[in-house]
Amino acid sequence: MSEAxxxxxxxxxxxxxxxxxxxxxxxxxxxxxxxxxxxGLPLIYSQGFHPQPKIQIASALPLGFSSRxxxxxIWISPEAEYSVEGLQKNLPEGIKVSSIEEVDLxxxxxxxxxxxxxxxxxxxDEIPADELDLKLASLMDAESLPREKKKKxxxxxxxxxxxxxxxxxxxxxLDGENERIYMRFTAREGATGRPDMILKEMxxxxxxxxxxxxxxxxxx
Amino acid sequence: xxxxxxxxxxxxxxxxxxQKPGRYVxxxxxxxxxxxxxxxxxxxxxxxxxxxxxxxxxxxxxLYDQINQRDDALAERAYLPWLDFEDVMRENEIPLYALExxxxxxxxxxxxxxxxxxTLYTNTLNALDLAGLPLKSADRGEEHPLIIAGxxxxxxxxxxxxxxxxxxxxxxxxxxxxxxxxxxxxxxANESRAALLFALAQIPGVYVPSLYEVEYxxxxxxxxxxxxxxxxxxxxxxxxxxxxxxxxxxxxxxxIKSVHNRATVEVMRGCTRGxxxxxxxxxxxxxxxxxxxxVLDAAEKSIASTxxxxxxxxxLSSSDxxxxxxxxxxxxxRFPDEKLSVSLPSLRIESVSLDLMEGxxxxxxxxxxxxxxxxxxxxxxxINKFITDEQLLTTAxxxxxxxxxxxxxxxxxxxxxxxxxxxxxxxxxxxxxxKEGRRAIGGRAKLNLSVGTFAPKPQxxxxxxxxxxxxxxxxxxxxxxxxxxxxxxLSWTEPEDTMIESFLSRGDRRLSDVIxxxxxxxxxxxxxxxxxxxxxxxxAFAEHDLDPTFYTHRPRRVDExxxxxxxxxxxxxxxxxxxxxxxxxxxxxxxxxxxxxxxxILPQFNDLRRExxxxxxxxxxxxxxxxxxxxxxxxxxx
Numbered sequence: 001m002s003e004a005x006x007x008x009x010x011x012x013x014x015x016x017x018x019x020x021x022x023x024x025x026x027x028x029x030x031x032x033x034x035x036x037x038x039x040g041l042p043l044i045y046s047q048g049f050h051p052q053p054k055i056q057i058a059s060a061l062p063l064g065f066s067s068r069x070x071x072x073x074i075w076i077s078p079e080a081e082y083s084v085e086g087l088q089k090n091l092p093e094g095i096k097v098s099s100i101e102e103v104d105l106x107x108x109x110x111x112x113x114x115x116x117x118x119x120x121x122x123x124x125d126e127i128p129a130d131e132l133d134l135k136l137a138s139l140m141d142a143e144s145l146p147r148e149k150k151k152k153x154x155x156x157x158x159x160x161x162x163x164x165x166x167x168x169x170x171x172x173x174l175d176g177e178n179e180r181i182y183m184r185f186t187a188r189e190g191a192t193g194r195p196d197m198i199l200k201e202m203x204x205x206x207x208x209x210x211x212x213x214x215x216x217x218x219x220x
Numbered sequence: 221x222x223x224x225x226x227x228x229x230x231x232x233x234x235x236x237x238x239q240k241p242g243r244y245v246x247x248x249x250x251x252x253x254x255x256x257x258x259x260x261x262x263x264x265x266x267x268x269x270x271x272x273x274x275x276x277x278x279x280x281x282x283l284y285d286q287i288n289q290r291d292d293a294l295a296e297r298a299y300l301p302w303l304d305f306e307d308v309m310r311e312n313e314i315p316l317y318a319l320e321x322x323x324x325x326x327x328x329x330x331x332x333x334x335x336x337x338x339t340l341y342t343n344t345l346n347a348l349d350l351a352g353l354p355l356k357s358a359d360r361g362e363e364h365p366l367i368i369a370g371x372x373x374x375x376x377x378x379x380x381x382x383x384x385x386x387x388x389x390x391x392x393x394x395x396x397x398x399x400x401x402x403x404x405x406x407x408x409a410n411e412s413r414a415a416l417l418f419a420l421a422q423i424p425g426v427y428v429p430s431l432y433e434v435e436y437x438x439x440x441x442x443x444x445x446x447x448x449x450x451x452x453x454x455x456x457x458x459x460x461x462x463x464x465x466x467x468x469x470x471x472x473x474x475x476i477k478s479v480h481n482r483a484t485v486e487v488m489r490g491c492t493r494g495x496x497x498x499x500x501x502x503x504x505x506x507x508x509x510x511x512x513x514x515v516l517d518a519a520e521k522s523i524a525s526t527x528x529x530x531x532x533x534x535x536l537s538s539s540d541x542x543x544x545x546x547x548x549x550x551x552x553x554r555f556p557d558e559k560l561s562v563s564l565p566s567l568r569i570e571s572v573s574l575d576l577m578e579g580x581x582x583x584x585x586x587x588x589x590x591x592x593x594x595x596x597x598x599x600x601x602x603i604n605k606f607i608t609d610e611q612l613l614t615t616a617x618x619x620x621x622x623x624x625x626x627x628x629x630x631x632x633x634x635x636x637x638x639x640x641x642x643x644x645x646x647x648x649x650x651x652x653x654x655k656e657g658r659r660a661i662g663g664r665a666k667l668n669l670s671v672g673t674f675a676p677k678p679q680x681x682x683x684x685x686x687x688x689x690x691x692x693x694x695x696x697x698x699x700x701x702x703x704x705x706x707x708x709x710l711s712w713t714e715p716e717d718t719m720i721e722s723f724l725s726r727g728d729r730r731l732s733d734v735i736x737x738x739x740x741x742x743x744x745x746x747x748x749x750x751x752x753x754x755x756x757x758x759x760a761f762a763e764h765d766l767d768p769t770f771y772t773h774r775p776r777r778v779d780e781x782x783x784x785x786x787x788x789x790x791x792x793x794x795x796x797x798x799x800x801x802x803x804x805x806x807x808x809x810x811x812x813x814x815x816x817x818x819x820x821i822l823p824q825f826n827d828l829r830r831e832x833x834x835x836x837x838x839x840x841x842x843x844x845x846x847x848x849x850x851x852x853x854x855x856x857x858x
Contacts, residue, residue: 019247022235023475027242034473034527035249045559053559064236090527092249092475124233207236 007044008078009107012087013099017066020094025060031092032057032072038090041082044075058110059117059187059216062196064206067213069117073103073110114187116167118215119195121181124208129171132179135202136169147197162201165193187216221352222315224322230314231322238305242476243271246297246319249473250525252284253320254294261293261404264318264328264365268335268343269747271299275472276480278534279334279371283396285468293400296320296328297472300347303745309350316350325351328365329403332396333384336371338724339717339746341380342739344369348383355736357385357430362413366403366420374427375458375503376678376784379724381429382732386420389427389787390458391489393465398423421452425459427787428452434729434783440770441777442728445786457788462828463836464489464508469521473528482530482563483522487515487547491536492813492838495593495605496803497635499677500536502796503789506821506829507813507838512543516550523560531555532563539568539576540813542835548579566591569607569615574622587668588619591630595645601806603635604799609649616653620660627653627667633696634674634688634718636803643696646671647703654707668709671700673718677725678784679791681800684776687722690715716754720746723771728783731771734760792820816840 016028023031032055036043045051054075061067076082088097123132139145145162167184174180185193195211222230235241256262265283267274274280280297287295296318301309309316315324325331331351333344345355348367354360357367369380370388377387388395402423406416421428431452435443447454467485474481490507491500510518519531535541544564551562562580567573569590577588592612594600600607619627631646650669657665673693676682688696693715704710724731737760738753745751761768776782778797785793795818802809809817816822822829822839829842 019242019245020475022241022245024242027476030477031249031475033529037527037529038249038524051559063241090249092247092473094247207233210232 005044006078007075007105008080009103009105010074010076010082011101011103011110012072012074012097014070014072015066015068015096015098016061016070016094017096018094020092021064021066023094024063025057028057029055031095032074035087035091035095036074036076039082039087041074041080041087042077044077056110059114059192061213062194062211065119065195065211065213067216069213069216071110071216075105112189113218114189114192115217115219117185117187117192117213117217119183119185120172120212120214121183121195121199122210122212123179123181123204124210125204127179127204129174129179132171132181136171136181139163139166139198139201140169145201162193162197165191165197167193169198221324221326222313224317227314227317227322227324230312234308234312234314238308239302240272240476243299244301244305244319246322248475250470251297251320251472252288252295254288256294256321256323259292259294261330261400261407262323262328263287263293263295263330263332263400264298264325265295266298266325266331266333266347268300268333268340268347269745270302271474272476272478274299275474275478277334277336278484278486279336279392281468281471283332283334283392284472285470286393286396286465287400290397290400292404295332296323298325298347300343301350306346306350315352316347326353326365329407330399331365331367333367333369334371335369335373335380337747338373338379338721340373341724341735342743342746344380345383345736345739346744356382358382360385360413366416368399372499372503373725375499375787375789376725376727376782377427377429377787378434378729378783379727379731379735381729382736384429385417387427387429388425388459389456390425390789391460393461395423395425395459399426418449418452424457427456429729432786442781442783442785444781445783455786455788457824458503458790460506460790460825460828461508462825462832464510466514467510467518469518470525471522471528473526480532481528482532483519483526483528484532484534485515485518485522486510486534487538488535488541490838492540492811493537493605494799494809494812496603496681496799497593497632497674497677498536499680502680502791504536505789505791505819506825507540508836509542509838511836512547512550515543515547516554519551520554523555529559530561530563532565535566537566537568538564539566539570539573540811544576548576551580569612571615571618574615574618578622587626587628588624589628589630590615590619592649593630593632594635594642595631595649596642598806599635599638599642599645601808602637602803604803604809606808609652612649613652613656617656617660620657620665625661625664625666627657629653629667629669631669631671632674633671633700634693636682636685638688638696640695640699643699644703647700650704650708666709667707668711669700669704670711671697671713673713673715675718675722675725678782679787679789679796681796681803683726683782683796684778684780684800686773686775687718689773690719693718714749714752716752717749719768719772720752720754720757723768726783727771730764730766733764734766737763790821790824795819813838 033053043053056073058071084097142163147162149158165186170182172180172182183195196206265280267277284295287293298318317324348355366385368386369384370392374387374389402419417428420426421431433448434445437443488509490504492507593605654667676685738757741756743753743756826842
């Protein structure tokens with residue numbers, strides 16, 4: 001067991017922005033791996049035939065979204081010294097570290113700890129405010145919103161209730177030219193809502209919106 | 221032209237509609253962002269294929285490093301969009317832009333294109349077109365960037381002569397500075413494009429095609445290539461660096477998956493083996509090595525600055541590097557980190573190679589690659605790559621015994637005078653190799669067989685020979701497919717690809733029209749098997765009343781004047797011809813580390829050699845000038 005090795009676990013909160021918006025989850029994993037190596041922090045590797053560095057990213061962010069609230073857990077040697085600045089200067093420009101804290105080695109995996117997430121969605125094309133309000137209200141007022149989702153593998157279709165994933169939707173006060181929407185969804189394992197689901201309901205293509213995750217809240 | 225901000229605004233609206241948008245946004249670690257407004261000379265470095273391939277090109281890494289070391293110049297990068305994004309760019313009028321500043325390529329002073337292989341020619345035109353630039357050199361003026369090219373295709377720049385303003389022949393590390401300085405001077409003097417081109421033609425190693433003209437003989441071969449104006453050299457000698465400069469170590473680390481995504485250190489340039497089919501072997505002479513200490517330092521720095529978990533030492537023949545054993549030993553001492561994997565390409569077929577690989581092996585890689593290239597003694601003598609079957613089989617046995625389960629064998633068909641018996645020998649030998657594996661480790665033993673088709677290259681001993689016809693290639697490939705049997709995985713080159721490569725590599729100036737027509741009719745990404753448009757190429761030849769077989773299947777006369785006759789790699793034509801004749805006689809020429817065969821490198825570069833005595837160069841020492849002069853004098857007075 002790798003737990004036998006002395007180690008400590010760090011939880012890093014970071015923003016993902018600019019060019020990094022277009023980098024997917026798997027590639028982000030490699031970016032963290034190399035950045036941590038550059039920063040000289042000795043990563044702990046899993047045991048087994050194909051040892052992997054122990055890095056866990058909280059919740060996969062869809063391609064194109066930026067975020068102010070991403071989390072990654074990394075396991076490193078206990079004696080390693082770290083700092084926000086030391087890590088920051090080894091990261092590509094689109095990742096900004098806001099804090100690092102040590103967490104309990106036995107704490108459950110980050111991916112299982114999500115509770116809800118908040119988003120700010122900017123609509124890049126002009127859209128009348130009342131039309132927006134009406135649409136959001138109709139989604140909020142619906143009792144259920146049964147939808148179909150194709151599974152990636154074998155193209156199996158699964159039905160789910162979009163309404164149960166939505167916690168809040170409302171238009172934000174105008175600030176600048178574009179309308180913005182506040183969205184809050186559940187972010188639990190197997191029950192994760194996402195802004196693109198709402199954009200689809202409103203027939204707004206994803207490239208016509210700028211989506212930012214503003215908060216990811218873990219279970220208490 | 222759009223501003224960088226306008227380009228970024230358009231990108232935001234389209235990037236999520238294409239595959240892998242990470243290719244098009246930059247933002248990588250170690251990318252260099254300089255102040256656009258205060259820097260005098262701006263260079264865009266372009267690899268004319270997609271990001272995933274181009275990001276690992278070592279030539280551009282070196283130039284990026286060299287240019288960005290200057291305070292008065294900046295270098296940024298550009299790659300070709302894949303088909304989906306090309307459509308989107310054209311539809312939304314987004315010009316080809318550089319990843320760092322998002323400036324359109326048209327805003328740069330110089331666009332430097334690396335063209336390491338011929339199947340990038342149509343892509344090069346596509347890139348110029350996407351950048352909104354006139355394709356032909358003659359149609360560009362002071363308001364356009366200077367288009368320079370370099371890379372291995374520089375040994376026969378003629379097929380691209382109409383499109384490239386200046387082609388660099390040879391190594392780029394020093395000449396790029398000369399070019400940057402000349403462009404800066406010309407720009408501040410408000411010179412005409414013509415004056416700039418004339419000035420560039422004075423720089424050693426720089427070929428300005430528009431200042432030369434070609435006369436043809438009645439049979440369509442070249443009679444002469446001559447300067448059109450006075451004051452430019454009648455022959456362009458390749459440029460080399462006397463000593464390899466410190467290698468780049470601050471590699472850009474791509475944010476997305478790419479090929480050869482690892483830290484690299486070039487340990488040695490050139491090769492002393494003299495395999496007659498090998499373009500690099502004849503055109504990158506002399507052999508210059510870096511010291512083990514310099515290689516290790518560079519490796520250490522690049523791993524620290526990139527965080528890569530993979531390191532590769534580059535050369536044409538790792539086994540021939542003088543310090544190879546010492547290097548392998550030192551690598552293990554310096555990098556005790558067991559997560560780092562180190563690779564050595566192009567090892568000789570001998571058990572010492574296994575010791576080297578085992579010495580490096582932290583994590584056992586599954587495959588071991590060997591390149592015998594030919595399977596009969598006769599063929600091996602012809603191509604001058606001599607090993608015995610016994611050597612190959614012994615090495616193969618040991619590879620399997622020492623724990624590798626897969627061997628990959630590289631062969632080529634289409635060597636001069638090859639018969640079906642020679643091809644059948646590939647089958648026999650491969651089966652024997654697999655048998656060794658089965659005997660050693662049973663059914664786990666695997667053999668992958670890669671059989672390319674030889675395309676004759678300019679400036680090599682085989683520049684006189686013809687490429688196999690479709691019928692010959694098909695017969696040979698059919699034989700391989702039929703006789704190989706189970707358990708051996710075969711990969712081969714499609715004959716159409718070999719033909720395209722062949723007519724482009726030994727083409728003359730008339731091919732510029734063909735390339736342009738082929739591109740206009742949709743040819744691009746010619747190196748991608750699934751994008752091949754052979755018909756389009758044939759139509760382009762027909763359109764210009766040219767016959768592709770003139771370039772592919774016509775054996776050259778012994779006294780033929782080649783389209784690249786005015787471009788010199790310093791290796792004498794007489795030497796190459798003698799080597800070709802020896803090939804016909806089945807004569808081997810040993811490694812020139814053992815004996816100098818006077819290929820022409822040393823007389824051409826003897827000043828450079830004199831300035832760099834000692835072990836760095838593998839050519840013999842040159843006596844200091846003074847002493848020799850005195851001797852000459854005394855000889856004369858006697």
